[in-house]
Amino acid sequence: MGVWLFDGGSAIMIRTRILPILTVVAAIIAVWYAFAVILNAPFERNAAERAGETIGFAEILPKTMSQQRPVLPAPHQVAVEIWETTVEKNITSKRSLIYHAWVTLSATLLGFMMGTALGILLAVGIVHSRVLDKSMMPWIITSQTIPILALAPMIIVVFNSVGVTGLLPKALISTYLSFFPVAVGMVKGLRSPETMHMDLMHTYSANRAQTFWKLRWPSSVPFLFTSMKIGIAASLVGAIVGELPTGAVAGLGARLLAGSYYGQTVQIWSALIVAAVLAGLLVGLIGWIGGWLNRRMGVREARA
Amino acid sequence: MLSPSPQSETVISADSLDLVFETNDGPVHALSDISLDIEKGEFVSLIGPSGCGKTTLLRVIADLEHPTGGTITVNGLTPHEARLKRAYGYVFQAAALFPWRSIADNVGLPLEVMGLDRAERDRRVSENLELVDLAGFEKKFPWQLSGGMQQRASIARALAVQPDMLLMDEPFGALDEIVRDHLNVQLLKLWAATHKTIVFVTHSIPEAVYLSTKIVVMSPRPGRIHEVIDCDLGDERPLEVRETPQFLKIAHQVREGLAAGHAYE
Numbered sequence: 001m002g003v004w005l006f007d008g009g010s011a012i013m014i015r016t017r018i019l020p021i022l023t024v025v026a027a028i029i030a031v032w033y034a035f036a037v038i039l040n041a042p043f044e045r046n047a048a049e050r051a052g053e054t055i056g057f058a059e060i061l062p063k064t065m066s067q068q069r070p071v072l073p074a075p076h077q078v079a080v081e082i083w084e085t086t087v088e089k090n091i092t093s094k095r096s097l098i099y100h101a102w103v104t105l106s107a108t109l110l111g112f113m114m115g116t117a118l119g120i121l122l123a124v125g126i127v128h129s130r131v132l133d134k135s136m137m138p139w140i141i142t143s144q145t146i147p148i149l150a151l152a153p154m155i156i157v158v159f160n161s162v163g164v165t166g167l168l169p170k171a172l173i174s175t176y177l178s179f180f181p182v183a184v185g186m187v188k189g190l191r192s193p194e195t196m197h198m199d200l201m202h203t204y205s206a207n208r209a210q211t212f213w214k215l216r217w218p219s220s221v222p223f224l225f226t227s228m229k230i231g232i233a234a235s236l237v238g239a240i241v242g243e244l245p246t247g248a249v250a251g252l253g254a255r256l257l258a259g260s261y262y263g264q265t266v267q268i269w270s271a272l273i274v275a276a277v278l279a280g281l282l283v284g285l286i287g288w289i290g291g292w293l294n295r296r297m298g299v300r301e302a303r304a
Numbered sequence: 305m306l307s308p309s310p311q312s313e314t315v316i317s318a319d320s321l322d323l324v325f326e327t328n329d330g331p332v333h334a335l336s337d338i339s340l341d342i343e344k345g346e347f348v349s350l351i352g353p354s355g356c357g358k359t360t361l362l363r364v365i366a367d368l369e370h371p372t373g374g375t376i377t378v379n380g381l382t383p384h385e386a387r388l389k390r391a392y393g394y395v396f397q398a399a400a401l402f403p404w405r406s407i408a409d410n411v412g413l414p415l416e417v418m419g420l421d422r423a424e425r426d427r428r429v430s431e432n433l434e435l436v437d438l439a440g441f442e443k444k445f446p447w448q449l450s451g452g453m454q455q456r457a458s459i460a461r462a463l464a465v466q467p468d469m470l471l472m473d474e475p476f477g478a479l480d481e482i483v484r485d486h487l488n489v490q491l492l493k494l495w496a497a498t499h500k501t502i503v504f505v506t507h508s509i510p511e512a513v514y515l516s517t518k519i520v521v522m523s524p525r526p527g528r529i530h531e532v533i534d535c536d537l538g539d540e541r542p543l544e545v546r547e548t549p550q551f552l553k554i555a556h557q558v559r560e561g562l563a564a565g566h567a568y569e
Binding site: 194196197199200201202203204205206210214215218221297298299 | 366367368387388390392393394396397398400402403404405406413414416417418445447465
């Protein structure tokens with residue numbers, strides 16, 4: 001992946017991809033600052049009023065960006081908090097965001113792997129059996145209409161009651177959310193071979209297993225990676241949601257929960273940003289693996 | 305080649321074949337009362353306008369479609385049994401190569417399905433790539449080859465099975481005329497060298513006349529055989545044969561047959 005940074009196209013790369021992204025990031029930060037001032041200003045005015053003073057905008061402005069418990073923390077406050085809780089803390093510390101991110105990540109990855117496996121298995125069954133196609137698909141869709149926030153506590157409680165705690169129940173919520181896009185994507189992917197290719201295998205008198213491994217499976221790889229990108233993001237959401245209703249002591253969800261208990265908005269936003277960055281990295285990683293595999297399979301690169 | 309065969313040995317025998325497709329717009333009579341014998345080693349072209357059932361007939365022979373009436377035998381067996389015995393190689397309108405496989409792996413695909421070992425696969429792959437003039441392209445991927453080369457690779461893939469029969473469904477229809485001429489010459493050489501029975505679907509009159517020993521003129525709605533024209537331009541057929549009076553006479557006959565059979569409503 002690092003190679004293109006140094007080839008002749010790097011200038012174009014910066015202009016066409018990095019610059020637009022940086023522009024949007026800058027715009028978001030500017031708007032964020034503006035809202036921080038607007039939302040945090042009433043607190044400063046009230047404080048001044050109670051003290052019997054009048055306060056001008058010039059005095060309010062710096063104060064809105066350094067409150068202990070702001071309504072909306074300023075970007076640099078969040079940045080400082082993230083710096084302090086990642087770089088400056090030992091990663092085994094309960095105060096380290098890396099530690100919490102790892103707790104959530106491990107549940108995410110375990111749940112994602114189980115979800116992907118389940119999704120693929122369901123898709124294989126649905127593609128090969130008319131009965132499964134008719135009977136499973138409605139249930140798969142129905143499963144996703146149940147709000148995960150309602151279901152998550154029950155899953156945790158039920159597993160707790162049989163003595164299963166910790167990683168697995170959280171991972172199962174990730175599984176629940178991530179199997180769906182994979183199943184739907186893979187059904188489409190396994191059905192994607194052209195009629196001509198299917199006929200070809202038929203003329204060879206290929207059996208179902210041969211047709212599957214030599215045609216359906218390779219055809220479905222692009223679909224698999226597209227749906228895995230959605231699946232891993234959903235898995236992360238699932239793991240965080242799994243930490244919320246149970247009063248978990250570790251994980252990004254636990255950080256969000258503790259932050260809201262104690263009004264630590266800076267902590268909440270830090271956890272949010274770390275979760276977003278983590279999701280971005282995971283999706284990027286899946287996309288990169290997919291691209292790498294595609295090139296290895298000799299498929300022509302789609303050049304923009 | 306294996307045994308001194310009698311003068312005529314029927315490999316495909318169709319008797320009053322009927323095929324009706326049930327569609328949402330009602331039944332479509334794709335094949336009606338098709339009776340046709342194809343002898344071993346013949347090069348038979350099926351020609352006709354679209355909708356005349358020429359591809360459908362080929363697909364029936366290949367057991368890709370099932371007739372709703374009449375009987376057909378391939379090598380004395382039902383098409384289903386013949387397919388299981390891999391009696392034919394099928395070449396589609398498009399090369400239909402798998403984009404994730406190299407050319408060698410594409411040609412080796414049917415051999416993998418047959419369960420041949422690596423050494424035998426490699427041997428047959430290089431032998432057949434040689435035959436279609438694609439030696440040296442083993443490691444290329446399909447997108448790196450021109451359309452004509454891709455179609456040649458697909459012919460090598462059909463030949464790799466070592467069938468006695470090639471079923472070709474407008475294999476050069478998507479190629480430009482220069483490439484098509486070139487491939488026609490190569491196909492004739494291949495046919496002369498291998499003595500395979502070839503059933504060839506086309507909508508090009510010059511192609512049919514140039515290649516065939518027998519031209520089956522078909523007409524649509526319902527798909528039926530209008531006329532069977534014998535065509536013998538001799539074994540040596542340079543492209544220039546297409547300017548001889550004999551060639552033009554047969555081409556004229558085919559054109560007449562097509563016009564008569566194809567009633568424009």
